[in-house]
Amino acid sequence: MAGAAEMRKVEFTWMPGGHEEMMTLNVGPQHPATHGVLRIVVTLDGEVIVGAEPVVGYLHRGKEKMGEALTYHQFIVHCDRLDYLSSNLNDIAYCEAVEKLAGIEVPPRCKYLRVILNELSRIASHLVYVGTGALDIGAATVFFHAWREREKIYDIFDLITGHRMNYGFARIGGLQADFSGEALAAVRAFTEEFDERVDGYEYLLTRNRIWWERNKDIGVIDAPTAVNLGLSGPNLRGSGVARDLRVHEPYAAYEDFDFEIPVGTVGDCFDRYMVRIQEMRQSNRILEQALDKLPGGEIFAEDRRFVLPPKERLLTSHDHQGVYPEKAVMEELIAQFKVITGAGIEPGEVYHAVEASKGELGFYIVSDGSNRAKRMRIRSPSFVNLQALAPMAKGRLLSDLIAVIASLDFVLGEVDR
């Protein structure tokens, strides 16, 4: 295979390029291969890319401004709309950041359930990469195979949260609800068959000659450049840097699990593909361990500043005979009201980063003591990763740009925020 790539390199050298008549081509903002509303202004010499400038902002909704105008609880649903392919991950990351700022410790069961949600989200997101990445290059079959498992994950999320997308399931100090037995059984059933499914994608792609030709030695970025550019997540690991926040800065309950950090060697599109494939297997391992070791107990923290009281304790209305529910008390209703209108957090600031499916997702929250954040900074992995597009695509063919876009695996909701 290396021979084939060599041949293509030779082609470039004799390609007639007077460098006088460059062509400017707009890829996007409405183009299926740009995975959203990304516009890339490509300068071409013949079919060779001389420059590629991503133009972002078409999906800018001002999430950070909204984060500074809403109470801490109200902002949870907005985090869903950042990386909408792995919404749960964003919600949980945000809630963990607020918990860190307010000094709330969640119970172990909640941590484990969050790990399960995180890893399911990660698998779902990587499946989108495998499916659409292959589809962009022309391998339509993989798309259907990947979507089949993604559908199953979405069904599981439907069982757990009641939604297929944009769950809003995480809460500051816990989760909206405990998992049902049915949901846990569904996750178990999924983990049992998923490794075999990954074998299936690998069977279709890993040794596929066309996939090799389109991905090997394309979009190469070496480790020092990748680090200097600020890359994180699978894009950084594809270049051979073993950095995973789940291992290096453990949050939730990740220190309890045994898993490996897959890394690439040369940092081309194929390495990034292999990293994501193996990460799905590792995520599956984590899921299995989380189900095996799932502790019992509460899912909500003790801290009543942020945690809603149990519903049956709320004094809301009496029945038709004028009898109030037995356990209901007025104090809990007042507590509920105070939580909903927002509890203040002591002045301070915190940066909390998690390993999202795309890389390092960080929340930098500055509190001035009120019930709204003074600064809600979202450090999104896709935004920083997208800077690598130009160096990766430069000197390659226009068709390689599609492979590079797919392998960077960004989500525009998170880039533009």
Place this chain on the structure above:
Amino acid sequence: MEALKDALREKFGSRLVPLDGAKDMEGYQVPAGLLLPLCRFLAGESPVRFEQLTDVTAVDEFPGEPRFRLVYHLLSLSSNRRLRLQVLLGGGDPRIDSVTSVWAGADWLEREAWDMFGIRFEGHPDLKRILMPLDYAHFPLRKDFPLRGIDPGRHYREWDRGRKA
């Protein structure tokens, strides 16, 4: 941990003020003129190398003065540590040296800080708006920018006028 502190004290003396309040990571308040030499030192010479710039952002302290608090989050992959740098900038004409020459990844982060807060990064290769339209006149994340925006229908009206003409 001590090695870095000692090296910074030796090199920059008392001009760096440690930030004690934060619980999540250590940090320093840096005079604006010292930022670029400090970043060069941290990325290339210090005992703990900060190979990656994770984030650049600002906090608007409006109506307080100095108005902007520019915050840099640095990451050392080799020793798994983070560092926060903070620069205070006045509200009149906030400018600071760009660190793109140290970390290439600062490019878009600084463009975003310019776009959202109007902080000028001198020496940046191509400082222009990134999320807002290129001809936008305001800085949305400043505290005196209203939540509903300023004249949000402008683009639609211009488009509509063009359509009818």
